[in-house]
Every structure is written in structure tokens, then in C-alpha cells.
Amino acid sequence: MSDCQPINAYIFDLGKVIVDWDPRYLLHQISQDEDRLKFLVNEVLDLEWFREVDSGYPLSKAIEDRSRMYPEYATEMQVYVDRWPETIRGLFDCTLDIVRELHSAGFPLYVLSNWAGETWARVASDFDFLKYFDDVIISGHVGMAKPDTAIFELARDRFGVTPTTTLFIDDGPKNVEAARAVGFQAVVFETASGLRRDLASLNIAENP
Numbered sequence: 001m002s003d004c005q006p007i008n009a010y011i012f013d014l015g016k017v018i019v020d021w022d023p024r025y026l027l028h029q030i031s032q033d034e035d036r037l038k039f040l041v042n043e044v045l046d047l048e049w050f051r052e053v054d055s056g057y058p059l060s061k062a063i064e065d066r067s068r069m070y071p072e073y074a075t076e077m078q079v080y081v082d083r084w085p086e087t088i089r090g091l092f093d094c095t096l097d098i099v100r101e102l103h104s105a106g107f108p109l110y111v112l113s114n115w116a117g118e119t120w121a122r123v124a125s126d127f128d129f130l131k132y133f134d135d136v137i138i139s140g141h142v143g144m145a146k147p148d149t150a151i152f153e154l155a156r157d158r159f160g161v162t163p164t165t166t167l168f169i170d171d172g173p174k175n176v177e178a179a180r181a182v183g184f185q186a187v188v189f190e191t192a193s194g195l196r197r198d199l200a201s202l203n204i205a206e207n208p
Helices: 023-030 034-044 047-054 059-069 071-082 093-104 117-126 128-132 149-159 173-181 192-201
Strands: 009-012 019-021 088-091 109-113 135-138 166-170 185-188
Touching (some): 009 149, 023 034, 023 071, 034 071, 047 059, 059 071, 088 093, 093 109, 093 128, 093 192, 109 149, 149 166, 149 173, 166 173, 173 185
Parallel strands (some): 009 109, 009 166, 109 135, 166 185
Antiparallel strands (some): 019 088
16 A cells, blocks of 8 residues: 555544444343344344434434334334434544544544434534544435545545545445545544554555
């Protein structure tokens, strides 16, 4: 990657990159039966279906629809909506250290996250770290979600960045592939230490 153009801006995903979010944190409390939990996660609340919610479909309405399809899981799904903030355990401080370092160095920082507008409203005020970012795109607010290339085109235009000199960081390989298709430099996030290694191998602008 060192042969690429110098990076002078960064776009971060939130869930599992900065925010320690996982639906299993709550679902394990809702259902102790492992087989039932597996079906609830993989079939009833699968990510492909949830992308509709990330794209703006109201979560409460979506759960009503899903409850009609899986009435035996209606109680768990309603608890999931009511107690959704419990899907977050905190923040990844090691990633935030990188964010703060990039901010202190003067790099423009942005957020591009798949997040339902309804649940974002319940937690956004608690995210003090957003002060480090110049702008935030939440999928539920704009009616499209990753890996749709349209949301990366929106990010390019709204943030006013040049994709070839902007690094996108996301835990989802499909999202990273979609970002690259629009011309962004992009890396799959696994750990903060891994991200530091990626940054060390990239061509970083000295004077953003």
C-alpha cells in the first residue's frame, strides 16, 4: 500500500471499531438456550434483514413485521428493542487513542456507520468522542447503508474528500471492498494494534 497516494483524511466505522457493540451481549441475557439463541441471531435478526433498518426502516415497525413471521420469538425481539442500549458495553480505548493522535496531528476525521436512526438517538449524546470528528454519516439518517456504493459516494461528496487520499476503516470486508470500488484506500479493522500496523505500512501525508 505504500505506493498509494499519501493519506490526508480518515473515515471510521463505529460498531466493533470504536464502539464495543454486539447484539449477543443482550441476546445472551434474553435467551440462555444456545440453540434458540443461535437461531435468533442467525435467522430471526440476521444482518441482511437488519440492513433494511440501517437504511432507515423504523426498527419498531421492523420488529413488528418480524414478530409476525416468527411469533414464537416475539417476546425476545421486543426485549431487544426495549433494552437495545445493552448491546453496547463501552468503547475501545486503544482505537480512540489512534483517533486522538490523528486529530492532534491535524487530520480531518469522519464517521460512516450503519446505524438505525431510532437507536442512534438513544446513545449519540453519550459519545463524547464524536468531538474529534468533522462530520458523521449515520445510515439510518440518509436512507442507505454499507456496502451500497451509493453511501460511499455520498461520503465522498459530503465530506469533500478525495477517495484516493482518504483511508476508510471498517470491520466488515464487504464494506471495505465497496469503499475500494469507489476509489478509497481501505483496511479491514480487527484490532487497534493491527490498525497501527496498517497505518505504519501506508503512505501518510506529513502535512494534512
